Amino acid sequence: MKKKIAFLLILFMAFKSHTQTIEVCNNCSIASLKKAIEIAKDFDTIILKKGTYKEHNIIINKPLTVIGKNYPIIDGELKGEIITIVSDNVTVDGLFIINVGTSYTEDYAAIRVKKSKNFTIQNLVLEKLFFGIYLEKSKNGKVYHNKIIGNAVEEYNSGNGIQLWYSNHIEIEHNYIEQVRDGIYLEFSDDCLIKNNISTKNLRYGLHFMFSNNDIYQDNTFENNGAGVAVMFSNKIKMLNNIFKENWGTASYGMLLKEITDAEIKGNTFKENTIGINIEGTNRINYTNNNFISNGWAVKVRGACYTNTFIENNFLYNSFDISYNSNVNDTIFNKNYWSNYTGYDLNKDGIGDVPYRPVKLFSYIVNRTPETIILLRSLFIDVIDFSEKISPVFTPDNLLDKNPLIKQVAW
Amino acid sequence: MLKILKYSFYDLMRSRWSYVYFAFYFLLGLVLLFLNNNLSKAVITLMNVIIVLVPLIGTIFGVMYYYNSKEFTELLLAQPLKRSSIFLGQYLGVAISLSLSLILGLGIPFILYGLFKSGVIWDFSLLLITGTFLTFIFTALAFNIALSNENKIKGFGYAILLWLFLAIIYDGLFLMSLILFEDYPLDKLSLIGTMLNPIDLSRTLILLKLDISALLGYTGAVFKTFFGTYFGLIVSFIMLAVWVTIPVLRIVFKSKRNDF
Incomplete structure (x- = not known):
């Protein structure tokens, strides 16, 4: 030997x-x-x-x-x-x-x-x-x-x-x-x-x-x-801790997901993009611990999306948090922090007592007539958003975060 | 004119109201900054406050001041003074004292907070500049209303209606017309619609800073040159200046013709 x-x-x-x-x-x-x-x-x-x-x-x-x-x-x-x-x-x-x-x-x-x-x-x-x-x-x-x-x-x-x-x-x-x-x-x-x-x-x-x-x-x-990342026709992709920044323009996305399944999106930061994530035909995707900061639209949902789950993400100062173009919804939001949340937490368990509705009526209007974007943050728009919040007619009524967090998620 | 300006200004300084106004903004600034602990959120809230409250206070205050000092104005009119200088002096006195309350009231808490070290200083100064413009515009409009209406109640009514119209109703009509004509190219119309309302105009100016990423999402060459370059900023400022000039000119014109 x-x-x-x-x-x-x-x-x-x-x-x-x-x-x-x-x-x-x-x-x-x-x-x-x-x-x-x-x-x-x-x-x-x-x-x-x-x-x-x-x-x-x-x-x-x-x-x-x-x-x-x-x-x-x-x-x-x-x-x-x-x-x-x-x-x-x-x-x-x-x-x-x-x-x-x-x-x-x-x-x-x-x-x-x-x-x-x-x-x-x-x-x-x-x-x-x-x-x-x-x-x-x-x-x-x-x-x-x-x-x-x-x-x-x-x-x-x-x-x-x-x-x-x-x-x-x-x-x-x-x-x-x-x-x-x-x-x-x-x-x-x-x-x-x-x-x-x-x-x-x-x-x-x-x-x-x-x-x-x-x-x-x-x-x-x-x-x-032009767009940060495009993931198309792919399965089981892991997207972890990336930074998507300043992708500006009419067809610009931080991330563009099209026809993908079983992906994991975790710990990413989307900052100042026209659209943070654009999803279309995506199934069984978990979004956890992502930061969406100052985007035009944090997430734009186009259609044919099933079982997308958003858990413990931070949505901070986006012009629109979520945009939807239909009133059918299969997306789950739970325990996210929304900077636009105005509810309260009386029992002090860190979870807001009133559910949060991330889709505003105005985002529905902008989808229909894009020029109306010029009325963003107008008092009139706030009034109609408020009335839609009280009784949803145009936006999916089951689309809500039942446990919105009071403080930002840290991980 | 300067003497009358000075007199009106000191008169207002002595009265409680400018202090109340100052205290209101001061408290608002303090509360927003020190309870919120977040500068960008504070700037957004402030924007909402400025484009709604500043016009309202400017209108009410302008009308109120005019009616209150009417006797004194009549006394002045009996003196060998130019009419335009009497009214312009009063107008500037009100507008400047209101603007000062706004700038100091919001500025001091922000300086205390350490604004000069943070990146939002430009957003913030833009807020103050538009706030000042709005004060000048709406005080001038209020003087116009008051000059045209002898009746106090009517004057107040019109003033509030003016505010309500420009702050809320206008946007509603604007939105409806945009949706109604959605089959046509609308980008020019929507920009012109914005120009015709000073509140919308200042809102857009602030949007240019805060929501630029969303605004660039719309396809349209006109929008793109407007929002994507300094062109939009410059045009907006020019339009705001026009919005100050026209009512002021009308004050001069009307005060010459009016029978007191």
Whole structure:
């Protein structure tokens, strides 16, 4: 047994010593990354020294580690895709990649991973890009600490920051993504973890799920996007402790949920969005411990929503707390704190003695005639809201929080 | 005119009412801030108070002052003084003393609370500015009513009706017409409708600060330029200034023609 281990150890060391390091710099004998990949053996390390490398269509077809020292620039000169990884176990670290070509027929990316496993893409800076990091039918990868800065102006001719397509078990952490079409886009991608990213100023969505299940995203910040996060046609997604801020505009949402089921939304903060959460066709979703602060509409319910449960959330200073466009209701509100609540608590158990009705008549009117928004906070509107509160006619009469809290929920 | 202004002003200062008014706002500010412990909520409540109460008090006070000082006015009219300066002096005396009560009454508690260190200072100063504008507008309107009506009871009646109309009934009619014509493009109409009522105008001005995220939810180019840029703020202020100027001009005009 001991011999066996010793043998393995020796074998391992021999193997290890065989891997070599290849240095690439502008005036070395090996002056291009392509050349270095060509002569490298499996599990070699390629070190790119500082400089500018004008290359594109670099194909990494063996398990290599490519490390940039002091951010060498790889300039694609707008000619097409820059790096394509087609092998397992590849690491790319510390490169500055610019000028990805734009195409209307192909999705050129700064770095693409194709049908590969166990890759790591980290510490990259991508600028002037079409698509940033494109993962295609790949598994078990890590995308860490990248900075992606686009210059997208129109949706039709711009790409996404990080795109996953049929890629499972991917970890995306600590990335910063700015001004692309979708910050992070997942299509048919399951069991991914998206954590601690910042996605801002994107044209469409900060983060976008399509047909992706069992994913988790947490501790991310989505600010000033077309819409913060869109989750569509997906199941069992966990959304924890994210911040959605200042997504302003006529079709802007902090979070857009459409046709999703069994999700958990917990500990998020929605601040100053036109619409905090827009839900449509969502079933069995639990909203707990979220903060809705100063939004136009905290939650807009469009229809076909069953068993959505709001428990222990804070609704603070929103122009409208909840908006409904029908008078059928299957949403449950319980033990939330509403800053607009005017009831009292005589037995001092921390729960208001009068139920709270989060839907106002005025929000119903605004749904019908949007121009009437200009009468917001008028005394007349207060009067008709009050009369609706006393005897609901237009708003669902079972839509109420029976146990509104007197103090803000802390967790 | 300045002398009459000064006289009216000191007269009001000596009378209880401006102190009562001051004390009311002072207490309101204190209660809102120190019992509520939340600045943004306090600003919202204050907004409701300002757009409802300030016009009411301005109207009632203006009418009351005019009728009360009628004998003195008649005495002044017998002197070699320009009529416009007599009435403008009185008007400014009332409006300035009311505005001062408002600004000091609300300002002091907020300064005590440490407003200068907080981010809502702009929201708050906007509140005070609109409050001042409303005082000037509604006092001028009250003087107009009083000048046109010899009969005290009638004058008071009209004054209260004016307030009721602009504060509540107007919005009701406005809302009904918007719903009635909902098939047509309404964004221009709704903005013009707002401009024609000083209370709505100041409400919109404050909305621009407090509820901008909701206002931007409406699709419409006119709305968007109005609310999304400084354009809305500037136009609103100009309209408020117009709302002060027109009634004041009418005071001048009417006082020249009136037979006392």
